[in-house]
Amino acid sequence: MIIDRVRVPEALVADPVEWPFTVPAVAALVGSGVSLDAPVTFLVGENGSGKSTIVEALAEAWGADVRGGRSHGRWSSELEPSELGAVLELGRTPTGSRMVGRKAKGYFLRSETALDMFARYEKRDPGFHDVSHGESFLHAFDARLAEKGLYLLDEPEAALSFTACLQLMGTLADVADAGGQVVCATHSPVLTALPGSSVLQLGERGIERTTWGELDLVQHWRAFLDEPGRYLRHL
Numbered sequence: 001m002i003i004d005r006v007r008v009p010e011a012l013v014a015d016p017v018e019w020p021f022t023v024p025a026v027a028a029l030v031g032s033g034v035s036l037d038a039p040v041t042f043l044v045g046e047n048g049s050g051k052s053t054i055v056e057a058l059a060e061a062w063g064a065d066v067r068g069g070r071s072h073g074r075w076s077s078e079l080e081p082s083e084l085g086a087v088l089e090l091g092r093t094p095t096g097s098r099m100v101g102r103k104a105k106g107y108f109l110r111s112e113t114a115l116d117m118f119a120r121y122e123k124r125d126p127g128f129h130d131v132s133h134g135e136s137f138l139h140a141f142d143a144r145l146a147e148k149g150l151y152l153l154d155e156p157e158a159a160l161s162f163t164a165c166l167q168l169m170g171t172l173a174d175v176a177d178a179g180g181q182v183v184c185a186t187h188s189p190v191l192t193a194l195p196g197s198s199v200l201q202l203g204e205r206g207i208e209r210t211t212w213g214e215l216d217l218v219q220h221w222r223a224f225l226d227e228p229g230r231y232l233r234h235l
Helices: 051-062 111-124 133-144 162-177 216-226
Strands: 003-007 040-044 089-092 106-110 150-154 181-186 198-203 206-210
Touching: 040 051, 040 162, 051 089, 051 106, 051 150, 051 181, 133 162, 162 181
Parallel strands: 040 181, 040 198, 106 150, 150 181
Antiparallel strands: 003 089, 198 206
């Protein structure tokens, strides 16, 4: 583990009735915050629940480029911090405490900038364009996980098929086994089934620790696949 708690000190919240602190999941970080108890943590919730906002703020607090990039990379300090990123505090383990400044290893991957990553790899590898987007995504992502660090992912499944999601699960397990850590915002019922991971559901009640089988998204997918007509007749 590299970080074991995420919080916002109450004294640093300028106005609790202004966004993003009006989002229940973000408000839940104020004070004692939320603990991270597994090498891989998934943040799950509907659009607008705060998943991406929190992952992006984690990237800022860790020193990664919020547009997608390495920790303390060339452009990581170019942008002004967000309202949440400016006040978010990371509880560091002894391992995390040794990763300060340029020693803070890791990467922030957001689905919107994945295509840019593909373009960079196509320039380096002439045969890179001969594989699918999903394959190229996994190839590029694996290359970013060569060192122990904190990896922050925002909906990585957007570019992946079912089979590719299973492959990504294996990569995330390898990161954990090597001493790294992952925090991933996702809508994927496949990724969240990773054994040994922690699942946090974000919603109107803030942030709740739950299990894979209790996730709303898992129950919705099960119900849809069992009887699609129940949903399709309302379209």
